[in-house]
Amino acid sequence: MTVRASVLRHGPRALTIVAAALSLVVVGQVAVSMNASNAPAGTVLRYVPGDAHATARQAWDLAQTGKTRDAWSSARQLAVRALAKEPTDIIAVRAAALASAQSGNLPRAGKLFDYAEALTRRDLITHIWFIENAAERGDVATALRHYDLALRTSRAAGTQLFPVLAHATSDPEIARQLADFLASGPPWADGFYRTLIGQDVPPETVASFVQRLHARGVKLPNEVLDGAIANLAAAQRADLAWKLYQATAPASAASLLRNGSFDRADRAVPFEWQYAQEGSIAASREAEEKSFVLAFRAEGGASGEIARQMIALAPGRYRLEADVGLDKADNLRLEWQVACVGQAQPLAKLPAESAAVFSVPAGQCPQQWLALKLVQAADTAAEGRVANVRLQPQPGS
Missing domain, CATH: 2.60.120.260 (Galactose-binding domain-like)
Known part of the structure; x- marks a missing residue:
């Protein structure tokens, strides 16, 4: 099941439901990128037996692809071998953590991911695990903190993370905390807003979230406001479109007719020319x-x-x-x-x-x-x- 399908099927607690699926998607993509930028681990080990980094990558590959406890145990052993030579190898730490999680030992996995975060705050996969873990515990604040760190770590992360956040705005508590977080002005906010109006999120949900942001003093790009208003009108919700226009452009909305003198450029909304x-x-x-x-x-x-x-x-x-x-x-x-x-x-x-x-x-x-x-x-x-x-x-x- 895709991330989007999971959200649509399960509804309000979308952030919790999709976390595991999301982590697998992003982990897989990062692994592809990692392997594409390095020689195969097996090749390196043939020429440099015991190389810590190559051993760590071998452990990571096995932790992801393994289907049995024996495979995950082997992944952990390889990761430990790599860490014995290079205790700060982030790939080895993640491999040990993922293998532990796959085996069902979440306390050990948590400690290892804590260590991974202590080593660096720029590891995307580590943040994805923390998002999943926090979401499963219903800890929205912690999940959002790691969303923020993940999105600051990688521009490409928005491709997977923004749609999940967009659909999660249907949950009132997530919407409230997300709006509070966005009011602080994270650098990725505009990218999220543009994704929000481009997703198949119900326009009523988008309008409600945009009003939350407006109430917190968040200045949204005109294209985002215009898109939200236009989507409502297209969905035969002219009443909600008008309320959103009134809330975000009160001076213009106070006139019976907008821009009758044509002295300014019109916005891309039905309430202007x-x-x-x-x-x-x-x-x-x-x-x-x-x-x-x-x-x-x-x-x-x-x-x-x-x-x-x-x-x-x-x-x-x-x-x-x-x-x-x-x-x-x-x-x-x-x-x-x-x-x-x-x-x-x-x-x-x-x-x-x-x-x-x-x-x-x-x-x-x-x-x-x-x-x-x-x-x-x-x-x-x-x-x-x-x-x-x-x-x-x-x-x-």
Whole structure:
């Protein structure tokens, strides 16, 4: 069973469940790397009988591949022989420790791994064993400390460790302690955040964890925040996406409409402008004299969406207007459409060239899409500009 499958199958106590599987994966990868960078132990021993380092590597290979108590006993004997000549050989110490663990002698294995850590804090496999041991005892704090040391030891460790941590955020206690730890700003934090939003972790879990981090004052990269919000919206959880946007961008969220003047770059979230970039219509934010506008270009006969933004209007009446500049073509027309998120039928279709009023009903319409569309196209290629989009509540609404 893979690490990810183990997490998904066993749920909340993921950190405990996957520790053993993770250790085998990482130990195996480190062993491959070790053997690739050295001559085979048997070859070295033929030319230098009794070489401590080669004997240690032979013990390590046997400790990993052995399937019987006799094999593990032989691994321990080889490791002891190597340590007799070189007491600080970390490979020999690990080999003796792993062979003891394989044989079921965990107290001896623990003492040997303690010795390994005393020799060096930069041995990845030693940290993996401590992660497994702490997780099995439910000691999240110790497991996280060794996660930290392992991730500082090897950049490659994140490939295996980050997905495990990402899935473990579904456990409230692990999430709490992990958020506290990340608030200290470990150097690997950004790599973990990017893994978090790229894994198949439920978006609700990611949102909850991101809010924990935000509450602790952790400044997340915009791409991480944007990814978490966009994933929620894509999962039909616009309500949670809006709450996360409000929590992490309160000033922007306080406006009925974001960036109506187009004076700043939009984030990659549905609550800011999203511009058409494919097909026969292309739109973008462009500078024009001393201000910015939404500019679009359409191929001849093209129609469709130019830009959209998700808004969260309370029930009531609203006035929408904008400054619109179009080519002189007689049959070129723009239209605003307002629709409840998750519903195909628009609440309103409003001419973009003049001010218009629309209503948001009470009930199941807490978020809405505001979309600018080219509904009647010119026969030839056409261009247009939209600026100063204003959205205001109407008196008595």
